[in-house]
Amino acid sequence: QVQLQESGPGLVEPSQTLFLTCYYSGGSISSGSYFWSWIRQPAGEGLEWIGRIHASGRPAYNPSLKSRVIISIETSKNQFSLRLTSVTAADTAMYFCARQDATEDHFDFWGQGTLVTVSS
Amino acid sequence: QSALTQPRSVSGSPGQSVTISCTGSSSDVGFYDYVSWYQHHPGKAPKLIIYSVTKRPSGVPDRFSGSKSGNTASLTISGLLPGDESDYYCCSYAGSYTWVFGGGTKLTVL
Numbered sequence: 198q199v200q201l202q203e204s205g206p207g208l209v210e211p212s213q214t215l216f217l218t219c220y221y222s223g224g225s226i227s228s229g230s231y232f233w234s235w236i237r238q239p240a241g242e243g244l245e246w247i248g249r250i251h252a253s254g255r256p257a258y259n260p261s262l263k264s265r266v267i268i269s270i271e272t273s274k275n276q277f278s279l280r281l282t283s284v285t286a287a288d289t290a291m292y293f294c295a296r297q298d299a300t301e302d303h304f305d306f307w308g309q310g311t312l313v314t315v316s317s
Numbered sequence: 318q319s320a321l322t323q324p325r326s327v328s329g330s331p332g333q334s335v336t337i338s339c340t341g342s343s344s345d346v347g348f349y350d351y352v353s354w355y356q357h358h359p360g361k362a363p364k365l366i367i368y369s370v371t372k373r374p375s376g377v378p379d380r381f382s383g384s385k386s387g388n389t390a391s392l393t394i395s396g397l398l399p400g401d402e403s404d405y406y407c408c409s410y411a412g413s414y415t416w417v418f419g420g421g422t423k424l425t426v427l
Contacts, residue, residue: 201362236418242420242421243320243323243406243418243419243420243421244355244363244406244408244418244419244421245320245418246408246415246416246417246418249414257414257415259415260415293362293363295363298368301351301368301369301372302351302353302368302410302416303351303353303365303368303369303408304353304355304363304365304408305365305368305374306362306365307355307362307363307364308362309360309361309362310362
C-alpha cells in the first residue's frame with residue numbers, strides 16, 4: 198500500500214530555514230517511473246507547486262521560489278526532503294509531498310500534509 | 318506563472334450534475350493535455366480523480382469526467398452524492414518543468 202508521510206518542525210522562526218522530510222512506503226523511491234514533489238497550501242488559499250526531484254536527480258523548482266528552495270532525495274532511506282531558506286510569514290502553509298507519474302505528469306499519491314507556521 | 322482560475326464555490330442537490338471550470342492560458346491549459354483534478358477533504362490526503370484531461374484512475378467512479386476546450390478545462394460530477402462534498406483543485410503542466418494549480422472550488426451538496 199503506497200503511503201507518503203511528511204515530517205518536520207511545525208514552527209519555524211522568521212529568516213530561518215524550513216526543513217521537511219517525506220518518507221515513502223509501499224514501493225521504492227528509486228523507481229524511474231516517478232518524480233517526487235512538494236506542494237503547499239496557505240490557509241484559505243489554493244495549492245502551489247514547489248518543486249520536484251527524480252531518483253536520478255534532475256530537480257525542478259517553481260520560479261517564484263527557486264532562489265530559496267532545495268529538494269533532495271535519499272534513496273537508501275526511501276525519502277526525499279525540502280529545504281526552504283529565509284522563511285517569512287508568507288511561507289506559513291500546509292506542506293504536502295506527492296508522487297508524480299513520470300509519463301503523464303499527474304500527482305497520483307499524496308501525503309496528508311504537515312502544517313508549518315513561521316513565527317517568532 | 319499565474320494560478321489557474323476556478324469558481325470559489327459551486328453547489329448542487331443529490332442526483333444532479335455540477336461542472337467546475339478551470340481557466341488558464343495558452344501557455345498551460347490551452348497548450349498541454351496534462352490537466353489533472355484532485356478532490357481534497359481537509360485533513361486528508363488529496364485524491365487524484367482525473368488526469369490527462371479525461372482519464373480516470375482505477376477506482377474513481379465514472380460519475381467524474383473531465384474535458385477541455387481552449388484555455389478552459391472542466392470537471393463534471395454527475396449523480397451527486399453527499400460524499401462528493403469537498404474541495405476540488407485543477408492542475409496543469411505549464412512548460413519548462415513547472416506545474417500550476419487552481420485556487421480551488423468548494424462543492425456543496427445541498
